[in-house]
Amino acid sequence: MKVFLTGVAGFVGYHVAEHLLRLGHTVVGIDSLNAYYSVQLKKDRLAQLLPKAGFTFFQADLSNRESVDAILSEHSDVTHIVHLAAQAGVRYSMIDPGAYVTANMMGHVVLLEAARRLSGLRHIVYASSSSVYGLNEAMPFRESDAVNRPGSFYAVTKRAGELTAHAYAHLYGLRQTGLRFFTAYGPWGRPDMACYKFARAIVDGAPLTLYEGEGLARDFTYIDDIVSGVVASLEHEPAQGMSRLLNLGSDSPTPVSRLVALLEQELGCKAVIEARRRPLSDVEATWSSHEEMTALTGWRPVVSLEEGVKRFVSWFRAYDLKGESLEKASGS
């Protein structure tokens, strides 16, 4: 496969690229390296990929049509696209909704327009999100559920991406799979997400915000399971002109307080917990059914939250604490 991978310096993109290269595929990656969170972390992920055979990187903005066209005219023999670039994060979509329109809506259309001209293109896999289930209450979330009640503008743009993919499959025959990711976590994770953010707060001795509510839970999915799901779905092409949607989650909703307890255990420090009201943009719980994904590709999640947190903390100690002792890091 020759894969055009968007958002390659991001958390999921980095891991997917690493895996594809290990399997011997060619990866042409693009990323704008935007400053939504640490650009250094994005550069550090890229530094792991750049020496690998078969990897090419372009720093470019996906919403810029000229840049994308120029890259893809140089790589017109791309066979697969994995589209992960996006403005992520539900809460930030209350602060800068325009960033979501540009990256998630405009960026997606620019990519699909360019994809129409790739004569050897077989399949596009793109990231959607569990957030499209929004205010739905029936659990677990299934692909057949109606998704008309978004709880955030981020979710609106992710749902728009699914509808856009459907129209482009219908109009131009592109084969597409949208993956609704459920709370990915693990090494090289995002500092704006719970696992990394909580770990940092715990070692700093800083208060960690836990939203009030008995049912606050997430279907935490370890990054290696996300990657194997992306690759499995990439390999299982739908029919020409078909656009399908699949959940990619662990089917194991866990109280967020359990994540805190596991981090405390692995880091050997107590968290200072500050209870706050849940912002309206955050849903109370997520829970993925992965029946369709398993039936179609044979994929199953294999890493438990206990094991995943252990692996995350081992990376966090080496990367973020860079050998500092926890006592020093927490100032105690």
Ligand SMILES: NC(=O)c1ccc[n+]([C@@H]2O[C@H](COP(=O)([O-])OP(=O)(O)OC[C@H]3O[C@@H](n4cnc5c(N)ncnc54)[C@H](O)[C@@H]3O)[C@@H](O)[C@H]2O)c1
């Ligand atoms: N991580 C999760 O738990 C999760 C859950 C649901 C959905 N998703 C979706 O999965 C995808 C990957 O998420 P992630 O966690 O790796 O996020 P991330 O923010 O780490 O990665 C996204 C990357 O896209 C890049 N990017 C943003 N706008 C761009 C643009 N206009 N042009 C080029 N590059 C651009 C960013 O610089 C970043 O490196 C996203 O589409 C996200 O919405 C992630």
